[in-house]
Amino acid sequence: MPEDTISLIQENVIQGRVTRDDEGMDEGMVGQPGVTELVEKALASGLSIKDIITKGLSGGMNIVGQKFEAGKYFIPDMLASAQAVGAAMEILEPYLAGSGINAKGKIIVATLKDDLHDIGKNIVSILLRGAGYTVKDLGNNVDIQVIVDAVREEKPQFLGLSALLTSTMARMADVIQMLEENGLRDQVKIVVGGAPVSEEFAKSIGADGYGADGFQAIAVVEALNSGIEN
Amino acid sequence: MPRKGILVDRPYERLTREQVELIHQASMQILTDPGLISFNREAVDILHSHGAAVESIPGDHQSWQVKIPEQVVLSAMNSAPKTVKLGARNPDNTLIMHGDEPRVYLITGSETNIWLDVDFPTYVNKTDPTREIRVPEFKPRRGTVDDLCQSAHVCEHLEMVDGYIRTVNIQDRDITEDNKDVNKFFASLNNNTKHFMSGLTSLKQLDNVVRMAELIAGGKKALEDNPIISFITCLVKSPLQFVDDTTETFIEVCRRGLPIVVSSSPQAGTTAPIKEAGIMAQINAEVLAGITLGQLVNPGTPVLYGSVPVRARMDTLGDSYGSVETSQYNIDCVQIARFYGIPNYSTSGVCDPKIPGQQSSIERLFSDIVVTMSGPQFLHCAFGLLDCNSVFCLLQAVLDDAHFKMIEFFLRQPRVDQPELETMLKQIREVAATPQKLYISYIRPLLRSGEISGVYPFEGDGEADDVFELAYERMKELLARPVEHIDRETTARIFEEIPGILPRLNIYESGS
Ligand code: B12
Numbered sequence: 117m118p119e120d121t122i123s124l125i126q127e128n129v130i131q132g133r134v135t136r137d138d139e140g141m142d143e144g145m146v147g148q149p150g151v152t153e154l155v156e157k158a159l160a161s162g163l164s165i166k167d168i169i170t171k172g173l174s175g176g177m178n179i180v181g182q183k184f185e186a187g188k189y190f191i192p193d194m195l196a197s198a199q200a201v202g203a204a205m206e207i208l209e210p211y212l213a214g215s216g217i218n219a220k221g222k223i224i225v226a227t228l229k230d231d232l233h234d235i236g237k238n239i240v241s242i243l244l245r246g247a248g249y250t251v252k253d254l255g256n257n258v259d260i261q262v263i264v265d266a267v268r269e270e271k272p273q274f275l276g277l278s279a280l281l282t283s284t285m286a287r288m289a290d291v292i293q294m295l296e297e298n299g300l301r302d303q304v305k306i307v308v309g310g311a312p313v314s315e316e317f318a319k320s321i322g323a324d325g326y327g328a329d330g331f332q333a334i335a336v337v338e339a340l341n342s343g344i345e346n
Numbered sequence: 347m348p349r350k351g352i353l354v355d356r357p358y359e360r361l362t363r364e365q366v367e368l369i370h371q372a373s374m375q376i377l378t379d380p381g382l383i384s385f386n387r388e389a390v391d392i393l394h395s396h397g398a399a400v401e402s403i404p405g406d407h408q409s410w411q412v413k414i415p416e417q418v419v420l421s422a423m424n425s426a427p428k429t430v431k432l433g434a435r436n437p438d439n440t441l442i443m444h445g446d447e448p449r450v451y452l453i454t455g456s457e458t459n460i461w462l463d464v465d466f467p468t469y470v471n472k473t474d475p476t477r478e479i480r481v482p483e484f485k486p487r488r489g490t491v492d493d494l495c496q497s498a499h500v501c502e503h504l505e506m507v508d509g510y511i512r513t514v515n516i517q518d519r520d521i522t523e524d525n526k527d528v529n530k531f532f533a534s535l536n537n538n539t540k541h542f543m544s545g546l547t548s549l550k551q552l553d554n555v556v557r558m559a560e561l562i563a564g565g566k567k568a569l570e571d572n573p574i575i576s577f578i579t580c581l582v583k584s585p586l587q588f589v590d591d592t593t594e595t596f597i598e599v600c601r602r603g604l605p606i607v608v609s610s611s612p613q614a615g616t617t618a619p620i621k622e623a624g625i626m627a628q629i630n631a632e633v634l635a636g637i638t639l640g641q642l643v644n645p646g647t648p649v650l651y652g653s654v655p656v657r658a659r660m661d662t663l664g665d666s667y668g669s670v671e672t673s674q675y676n677i678d679c680v681q682i683a684r685f686y687g688i689p690n691y692s693t694s695g696v697c698d699p700k701i702p703g704q705q706s707s708i709e710r711l712f713s714d715i716v717v718t719m720s721g722p723q724f725l726h727c728a729f730g731l732l733d734c735n736s737v738f739c740l741l742q743a744v745l746d747d748a749h750f751k752m753i754e755f756f757l758r759q760p761r762v763d764q765p766e767l768e769t770m771l772k773q774i775r776e777v778a779a780t781p782q783k784l785y786i787s788y789i790r791p792l793l794r795s796g797e798i799s800g801v802y803p804f805e806g807d808g809e810a811d812d813v814f815e816l817a818y819e820r821m822k823e824l825l826a827r828p829v830e831h832i833d834r835e836t837t838a839r840i841f842e843e844i845p846g847i848l849p850r851l852n853i854y855e856s857g858s
Contacts, residue, residue, distance in 0.1 A: 132790070139791055192789040238782040
């Protein structure tokens, strides 16, 4: 068992334990500090933010990814780990400036007006948080105007739109059009997803990316992100 | 620790208690009028000395009309054990069957003449030669001792297989009427540590195979305590006849006190009435007559109530195991055997088509599910069998195992009690209070506990149906996994004492 706090953070990300009450993967972990407690401890003892994030959180998430690829981890395991990282990032956010770590960026997600399907969008949100993004979730059945206002006020780098109905999928084009009309389109990369959505559809409405599932959602956002940084 | 089998909590039954009693009464009437015809002299003498009325029937073959009064049947039934133990080379594979407990053990068999090899040749699309697909091709051939070894080997590793009845008839050139029994027993026992049940080809070999079992079990007494082999005989030929030679075998096995199945397989429409009430009354009379004879020969002999009713096909008048009525008849028999408290040997999974495919999957799964739900103790569920028992395909046996795993899962008992519901209320309240309203985190503790059923084990990646290819891979994996053979010393003694076993089966000498 690793002893130092950074290794413990990594281990608990792999275990998918947000707090000390979580069971994790192995027996007998309840009561031992989870990722949030360990991150607080690391901050208190003056460990570098960069190490906490790259070695502890991302390091753990990389191993989780490998375990998933190898068929040892299932989606619920992955989500638990992502949730742990998401919770840690919330604690770390105020310290990011000046830490030498660039915040990965903010993403606003929403399921469109008249669409109540939100399971997929919620999973995408958890995974994006786990990947280190700041996610603002507007929920489901969201008015186009509300989305446009949020983009104007929050100035996110990304906007993620989800639709599970062919009828609400069409509204994605309306969102893009309205952002253009408001002069906001260039500020934000738009990624879309949901069962009826396809790569071709995404292109046809002028979106910047499409993800068929939660993992692709991260991949497409990461790819666009490296484009922004360069 | 015996094997767990599948314990069916509330077995599916088709008949009311009154209907079962009516069938019982009808069977009793059948046993006195018309009674049975026996072609076996000894059976006639035994039954006669216990009160059956006997009358010689004039004709070419020696035969007797035997009328067995209800009292004789009932008192004989009293001595039939209500619990039967079938032992195994590996004691962890022991089967304990209580006549009143619907715990289902799944057994392979029975012997087929044809073995199906599988290959996956590639086919090219005529209009677009860049497109290729692999298609399973099944090639039938006569079964051999080698095949039997392979089948016993794979069945050792199939999780849901609780016991082994050989799946293929050995037809090598060097196999004769005289050496068939010792070779089939040795090939099966040497490649499989589960219980082994078999019929006998030649009564002359009975003592040889019993001796072989004694050597493996560790002596006469050890075999009594751990009967690693048992026998099945179809002493009854429907309608209502005791056959001469199988009855003789039956009597001899009973004398040795080893477990035995009294089995009858009437065909509804030809050798039994096609109506449910009729075939039930007749098959029950046939099986009870056999059990009665066995108990009179050697009171306390462990017997199974063996019922293999089947409906005739209307186009050929051959067997139709795939017909829906066949399952109905089988389920009725399970219930009738339970009424007497005697463990039941039942049948499912046999199908009509000659090769694995949609029809075979649908027919076998249908009967496997419904007959298992009725709770027979010993379910001969025909792993890998096709063409009504004539063809065996190892690939199909691998598929059947996976499907039985699903049935086993389905029949698990629900957990609904106060503590469980309190935990659930807590969970529901917790999730209701979160923004995302997902229960996903509660899946995790269950993911690896076996409490969540898996995806179909032979699901492919793409659009193609890869079930056969994946099952074939699995079959090869299982064949590559070693089995625990009989040890060197015991093997040497078996080859020394028991004549006729093919030298190539001696893994310590043949160099293979
Ligand atoms: C669950 C479900 C529901 C649930 C929703 C519960 C909830 N909290 O979301 C309930 C029962 C409420 C529901 C209601 C209805 N449903 Co519904 N529903 C479904 C179902 C079965 C599964 C959707 C789901 O959750 N999938 C699981 C998640 C994990 O997958 P996902 O959503 O696809 O998300 C993944 C990806 O798409 C991607 N992704 C998703 N969003 C995003 C966003 C971004 C930015 C990116 C990059 C990626 C991404 O990543 C996710 C994670 O891997 C689908 C069938 C289907 N095959 O999709 C029908 C389906 C979507 N429903 C359908 C219908 C018709 C309805 C109803 C209209 C039914 C009715 N007559 O009342 C109502 C609609 C109500 C409304 N106004 O929205 C139809 C839609 C047909 C169409 N016209 O397009 C479907 C396709 C079923 C069908 N074949 O008929 N539904």
